[in-house]
Amino acid sequence: MVKFLKLYEKIGIFILIVLASIFLAIVSPNFRNLDTILGIIMQGSYGAIIAFGMTYAITSGGLDLSVEAVMGLTSVIIAMLIPTMGFVGAILIAITASCFVGLINGLLITKMDVNPFITTLAMQAILRGASLLITGGRQIVISQKEFMSIGATELFHIPTPIVYMVVLFIIFYIILNMTTFGRHVAATGSNEQAAKMSGLNVSLIKIIVYILVAFSASIVGVIRTSQTLIGIPTMAPGFTLNVLTIAILGGTSLAGGKGNLIGTLFAGIFISMIYYGLNLLYVQIFYQMLAVGITLLFALFIDGLRNRYLNVARIKGIRV
Amino acid sequence: MMNNNNIFIELKNIRKIFPGVVALENVDFDVRYGEVHALVGENGAGKSTLIKILGGAYQLDGGEIIIEGKPVTIGSTSMAQHLKIAVIYQEFNLVPDLSVAENIFIGREPKIGKSFINWRKINNDAAEILKKLEIDINPRKFISDLSVAEKQMVEIAKSLSMDARLIVMDEPTATLTEKEVVKLFSIIKELKAKGVSIIYISHRLDEAFELADRITVLRDGRKIETKKISETNQNEIVSLMVGKIVKDYFVGKKEEINEKEIVMEVKNYNIADSIYDLNFKLYKGEILGFAGVLGSGIHHLLRSIYGVSQKTSGEVYFEGKKVEINSPSEAINLGIGFVTEDRKGEGLLNDMSVIQNLSIIIIKTLTFFKGMFIRQKDEFAVFDNMAKELNIKYANINQRIIYLSGGNQQKVIIGRTLVSECKVLILLEPTRGIDVGAKAEIHKIMIELANKGISIIMASSELPELVNLTDRCIVLYKGKFAAEFNRENMNEEELVAAEIGKLSYAVN
Incomplete structure (x- = not known):
């Protein structure tokens, strides 16, 4: 069992993707063409990008449930500002505002010592409410067509969201695995008290992490708004759950201290494959929610098993 | 002194093994009706193991327990309760978010019908028990609002409410003020008069001599002696506790330091409720030991110097300059290293x-x-x-x-x-929970570091370690300076005596 779990930790998500690919290739002739595959990856990129940020939060021993509301806030701010400032300025302000939300999350969690789960859940409600208030509950149509160049175009035949995902993946990966900051994030999540005793400024580290999560959510908010040209205050309801599922399925342990961004990347694509597969079967959209819930439970189950078995192995002195 | 020679509980040939360690071997022990029996010994002597066996937390690997002539097994904490044995551990077994009354009757709440707690009865009964003990606590108060002493009283009330015939108290006075200790003693004497048997564990020998009828010394998991208090004295008990020093892992002495260059100096240091007006100097290349039993405040002191917790007042000079250390990172930047005693929790x-x-x-x-x-x-x-x-x-x-x-x-x-x-290395219990071989290696490392000029502060509850390794050793008792030893006059007997408040002098 320990061996299986160790193996799963390394290649589990790839096996899932291979199995899903085989299944899709059999049931859908379309799946065998490149555009379909790129489409699936693009659909997966939204969740994956935010899950990069979420991976940081979980690695630091926390969680951020406010991401979908940050997307909505970004969308609304852009739609409101675009007529006066043009899309570049609007995007910059929207992203800055989102980072500010992350800063508030981080300050509440570290300085007021509130539970991250509840703090970010409250922030979710506050942002949703504020976004709806700003727009009076309406969606705002954006008339600047050139804004579409951000998220609805292709670069060398590759949809831009995929390009953003790859670029952000590289940046997030390098920061987490090769910089002192990344090391400090893992140390904080691994044992906060030990990190403090080693002289780390744990509060600052966590605040930056929550800013990173909000930043990644804001990026996806920009992309989605650019594709639809509508400012939607209630953008992507329930998406936070997808993001969590992707991060945990990717192998980032909820216990903290161990972030796996490669896993997150591929888990994002895997979730998208599930959606695609369910669409092929012409099932109701409700089944997609069901599927995400089941996937999350499965991921948690594996995470729990891993923690338990590794613990037992340690106590029994088995070398893993 | 002994009014009643009838034995309530008798332990015969008790044996308890943990992986790789024999914790108790051939221990015989008995307590009479209405007797206070003191149990003493150094850390690791087996006291806690013994009381955990009585409380049902550990199972025997050999030997038997006889209560009123009948052999019994104490397979669980509830069986211990059933046999009217109550153990009051150092870390209490109280639920902080429940009231005093609920805690006293937890699991045995008086009910109305089958499911509803009879609040009036539970509060009245609790008040009655507290009154009997002359304890002035409102039974409706929450445990989390009580002081340590009050929690202790609640534990005692709880044991009485279940008609305990034997109450085991583990270091009951370690965190109490003197006034609270007097109160506790009068309660113990009352219990004794009622025929309740008491096992009293303490590092403080004067307490044992004030309260107990007999005293038993454990060392290295074996019973050394049981003596009538009237037939012994504290010096004899101290020497029985220390016994012959086990030197099998001793790794040799470090070089003497010749030039005394002060690296760090701590002046008039105070920490609320744990350290009072402490002064000490640390020299370059020396190993300075700190010794003291539970409640000595040593860990508070060293954690505060490293910036983990705050001091109330006092000054720290590092290499001649006055410094304020408010966080571990500031300590690290100065060149102070810290190795925690809680490896898993914060290491x-x-x-x-x-x-x-x-x-x-x-x-x-x-x-x-x-x-x-x-x-x-x-x-x-x-x-x-x-x-x-x-x-x-x-x-x-x-x-x-x-x-x-x-x-x-x-x-x-x-x-x-x-x-x-780092130039200064603070080590709390550096060899806790590691085997003998690794222990010797850690000791060797410490000596090499000190020879290289690093100054080491070591807090340890293992006396042989302190005696063998340190250049000087400061003993604290209840947060105050008790004694200082140097290489020439350091010995375990006096260290123990100073740790338990029986000796107070300084050299130099």
Whole structure:
């Protein structure tokens, strides 16, 4: 069992993707063409990008449930500002505002010592409410067509969201695995008290992490708004759950201290494959929610098993 | 003194084994009706194991327990309760978010019908028990609002409410003020008069001599002697506790320091409720020991110097300059290293690798591009160097630290502070929970470091370790300076005496 779990930790998500690919290739002739595959990856990129940020939060021993509301806030701010400032300025302000939300999350969690789960859940409600208030509950149509160049175009035949995902993946990966900051994030999540005793400024580290999560959510908010040209205050309801599922399925342990961004990347694509597969079967959209819930439970189950078995192995002195 | 010679409980040939360690061997012990029986011994002598057996937390590996002539088994805490044995552990067994009355009757609440708690009865009954003990606590108060002394009283009330015939008290006075101790003693005497038997565990011998009828000394898991209090004295008990020093892992003495250069000086140091007006100096290249039993405040003191917790007042001079240390990072920057006694809770980065655990303090220096990117080659070099120096055994550098043995974990944690090139190294219980071989290695490392000029402060509850390793040893008793020893006059008997408040003098 320990061996299986160790193996799963390394290649589990790839096996899932291979199995899903085989299944899709059999049931859908379309799946065998490149555009379909790129489409699936693009659909997966939204969740994956935010899950990069979420991976940081979980690695630091926390969680951020406010991401979908940050997307909505970004969308609304852009739609409101675009007529006066043009899309570049609007995007910059929207992203800055989102980072500010992350800063508030981080300050509440570290300085007021509130539970991250509840703090970010409250922030979710506050942002949703504020976004709806700003727009009076309406969606705002954006008339600047050139804004579409951000998220609805292709670069060398590759949809831009995929390009953003790859670029952000590289940046997030390098920061987490090769910089002192990344090391400090893992140390904080691994044992906060030990990190403090080693002289780390744990509060600052966590605040930056929550800013990173909000930043990644804001990026996806920009992309989605650019594709639809509508400012939607209630953008992507329930998406936070997808993001969590992707991060945990990717192998980032909820216990903290161990972030796996490669896993997150591929888990994002895997979730998208599930959606695609369910669409092929012409099932109701409700089944997609069901599927995400089941996937999350499965991921948690594996995470729990891993923690338990590794613990037992340690106590029994088995070398893993 | 002995009114009643009838034996209530008798333990015969008790044996308890933990993996690799014999905790108790051939221990015989008995308590009479209405007797206070003191149980003393150094740390690791087996006292806690013995009372955990009585409380049903541990199972015997040999021997038998006889209550009122009948052999019994105490297979669980509820069986202990059923046999009318109550154990009051140092860390109390109270639910903080329930009221005093609820805690006293927990699991045995008077009910209306089958499901509803009879609140009036539970509060009245609790009030009655508290009144009997002359304890002035409102039974409706929550445990979390009580002082340590009050919690203790509630524990006693709880044992009485279940008609306990034997009450075991583990270091009951360690955190009490003198006034509260007087109160506790009068309650114990009352219980005794009612025929309740009491096992009283304490480091403070004068307490044992005031209360007890008989006293039993344990050492290294064996019973050394049981004596009538009237037929012995404290000096005899101290020498029985220490016995012959086990020197089998002794690794040799460090060099004497010749030039006395002050590295750190602590003046008029106070911490609320734990340290009072403490002064000490630390010289270059010396190993300074701190000794004291529970309640001595040593850990508070050293944690506060490292900036983990705050002092109330006092000054710290580091290399001649007055410094304010408000966080571990400030201490690290000055050149102070700290190795915690709670390796798992605040030492190990559990999910991270051996190499990452070693480098965490200095990782920002092993970088390129303005301290941002980790230079893995440098990190490995530092690790490899330290692993060889400290003889750390590991499977590969990416092995998670929790899979190392306790001794190797400890070496990594010590190495973590050493690579930061600290000048002062504070070690709390550096050899706790590691085996004898690794212990000797840690001792050797400490001596080598001190010979290199690093000043070491070591707090230890193991006297042989202090006597063998340190240049000087300061003993604290209840947060105050009690005695200081140097190499010439250091011996275990006097150290023990000073630790338990029986000796108070300084040299130099």
